[in-house]
Amino acid sequence: MNLNAIGVVYRKELTEWLRDRRTLISTVLVPLLAFPILISGMISLSAVLIGGAKKEIPKVMIIHGEDSPAVVAALSANKEIEVVPYAANWMDQISEKQIRAAVEIPEGFQASLDKGTPQTIQIHYYEGELKSEFGAEHVEKSLKAYRDDLVKKRLEAKNLPDSLIAPFDTKQHNVAPPEKVGGASIGSMIGYMVIILSMTGAIYPAIDLTAGEKERGTMETILSSPVSRLDLVLGKFLLVFSASLTTAILSVTSMGLSFAYMGHALSNSANTSAAGIHMNLGLTSVIAVFLMALPLSVLFSAVLMTVALFAKTYKEAQSYLTPMTFIVVIPAVASVLPGVELNPKLALIPILNTSLICKEIITGTYHWNSIAVIFASTCVYAAVAIFIAVKTFQRESVLFRS
Amino acid sequence: MIEARSLSKRFQDKKRGEIRAVDNVSFTCQPGKIYGLLGANGAGKTTTLRMLATILEPTDGTAIVNGFDVVEHPEKVRANVGFLSTATALYPRLTAQEMVEYFGRLNGLDEPTLKKRIDDIFQRLNMNDFRDRRCDKLSTGQKQKTSIARTLVHDPPVMIFDEPTTGLDVMTARTIIGFIADCRDRGKTVIFSTHIMSEVERLCDHIGIIHAGKLLAEATLTELRSQYNEHNLEEIIVKVVGPLANAEA
Numbered sequence: 001m002n003l004n005a006i007g008v009v010y011r012k013e014l015t016e017w018l019r020d021r022r023t024l025i026s027t028v029l030v031p032l033l034a035f036p037i038l039i040s041g042m043i044s045l046s047a048v049l050i051g052g053a054k055k056e057i058p059k060v061m062i063i064h065g066e067d068s069p070a071v072v073a074a075l076s077a078n079k080e081i082e083v084v085p086y087a088a089n090w091m092d093q094i095s096e097k098q099i100r101a102a103v104e105i106p107e108g109f110q111a112s113l114d115k116g117t118p119q120t121i122q123i124h125y126y127e128g129e130l131k132s133e134f135g136a137e138h139v140e141k142s143l144k145a146y147r148d149d150l151v152k153k154r155l156e157a158k159n160l161p162d163s164l165i166a167p168f169d170t171k172q173h174n175v176a177p178p179e180k181v182g183g184a185s186i187g188s189m190i191g192y193m194v195i196i197l198s199m200t201g202a203i204y205p206a207i208d209l210t211a212g213e214k215e216r217g218t219m220e221t222i223l224s225s226p227v228s229r230l231d232l233v234l235g236k237f238l239l240v241f242s243a244s245l246t247t248a249i250l251s252v253t254s255m256g257l258s259f260a261y262m263g264h265a266l267s268n269s270a271n272t273s274a275a276g277i278h279m280n281l282g283l284t285s286v287i288a289v290f291l292m293a294l295p296l297s298v299l300f301s302a303v304l305m306t307v308a309l310f311a312k313t314y315k316e317a318q319s320y321l322t323p324m325t326f327i328v329v330i331p332a333v334a335s336v337l338p339g340v341e342l343n344p345k346l347a348l349i350p351i352l353n354t355s356l357i358c359k360e361i362i363t364g365t366y367h368w369n370s371i372a373v374i375f376a377s378t379c380v381y382a383a384v385a386i387f388i389a390v391k392t393f394q395r396e397s398v399l400f401r402s
Numbered sequence: 403m404i405e406a407r408s409l410s411k412r413f414q415d416k417k418r419g420e421i422r423a424v425d426n427v428s429f430t431c432q433p434g435k436i437y438g439l440l441g442a443n444g445a446g447k448t449t450t451l452r453m454l455a456t457i458l459e460p461t462d463g464t465a466i467v468n469g470f471d472v473v474e475h476p477e478k479v480r481a482n483v484g485f486l487s488t489a490t491a492l493y494p495r496l497t498a499q500e501m502v503e504y505f506g507r508l509n510g511l512d513e514p515t516l517k518k519r520i521d522d523i524f525q526r527l528n529m530n531d532f533r534d535r536r537c538d539k540l541s542t543g544q545k546q547k548t549s550i551a552r553t554l555v556h557d558p559p560v561m562i563f564d565e566p567t568t569g570l571d572v573m574t575a576r577t578i579i580g581f582i583a584d585c586r587d588r589g590k591t592v593i594f595s596t597h598i599m600s601e602v603e604r605l606c607d608h609i610g611i612i613h614a615g616k617l618l619a620e621a622t623l624t625e626l627r628s629q630y631n632e633h634n635l636e637e638i639i640v641k642v643v644g645p646l647a648n649a650e651a
Contacts, residue, residue: 020495218492220490224485396459
């Protein structure tokens, strides 16, 4: 191995890479601009939608209830809903968003109440439709207030204290520091994004430096120089690795700044709790995530280069690497699913293990044994991938495939 | 000097099985001489030259290039060789000077030597007008000059040209032909393959005719003319290759 030759190859590849407009777009512009636009857009949109839905006074229809005027009066008195006259097609009206919910009061409801026989009031709504869900929520709140009032009156009538039905209260108190609250909210996403982006950042240079060289006819040129194939592949690999890291670092920085900005903006507005977003993340956690992602980035760079080298053209390489994206996305997505927890077996599955440990690190939990196993195993996988890349670069049948 | 010793190359093809691209080929190229390797497409010329340049490894046999064995010391061989073909393109996003500098550094030249060498070559090839222009913006002739500069930067004693004028216009081809003659005049060992008979007649001191991977004839042009009683080189090739080609048909 000749470090000087590796350095010469790396500097040349870096020069070409920085002069490529596609590089600037995919590595710099997209991560720097896409996240602020995407995140602020999503948060603003959700805030607008939720705010809009909350501002609307939902139209609610009462089905039956003619023999139970008290409950109908309680519902009608609620200013957060608008009671509209009954129509037989109430179900269609909910579907068509003409009304948001319908309250079905069973016949003889009032009489049953007086006798002390329990009855069930049904609230019809359209699940998945935000405004319909809010309408149903208002109705339920109104009915609950009516029920509490009824209970209170009955207790008073019998000269019994309120505490009879509520002997004690409960109150939740959060002891988690802000960064852990933030971690719980978006922690799994940060690990997932670092993994996905370190792969997507490596795809374009991996193709350009292998299949791209073949397509442009420069592969034979470089193979005729005295540089050894080991030094050549290592110089190229370092560039792909740099691109992978740059994309991931720029993306996460951009993502972090976007979250920080939006967190600050939302904390000054009433929509914070509505959106339910916590933005604080520990810098140490983010750095730890990057360190865990380093060997994975090496693995991606070496594997992508090896696969792309089999292709004769840029397009062919793209068709090989597109399915590989799914191989990375599936375990990365699996790690953010609820209930998927790190265990000794999963700690050996590449990508999934890093994604899972990142989820824990970002919430401030450091299981050092797992971290060591995952870091070491990913380093081994990465070393094997580099070895295969070097061997593949020495195969004439791959370099001169016709 | 180049000395090919029973050089052979076999490829495995899924449909056709084993292919003997080069079969037991031996020849010698002397310094200050040009050796022309002639043959039809697929005869084995490119594979032979690629083995001499150590881009491909021989299956059997070997070659000694300027004292180094192509199998045992491929990197030393490449440091002694300048290889030019229509398949050796330039890096589009590097300038002409950066392209030549890159190959100079890969050949281990120190910076002062590299600078001096580049200034000399660029002056000699009249390249100073476009030395800072990116290779993807160069004309075909400028690209060829840059390729020549790339092969010359480490001043190799052996030059290998694989169909260097194929697809080029007359003026650019003339530049290449002049460059090959200049290499010979400077005492370099030169081997080149071509389809253009006028180039062979003008340049080659020694000729090898290859067909189906086998070297069927090897002599000076005068000797070949005398041996086959034919003045026209094209006719000589037909006479050499003919019996074998007819048998294959």
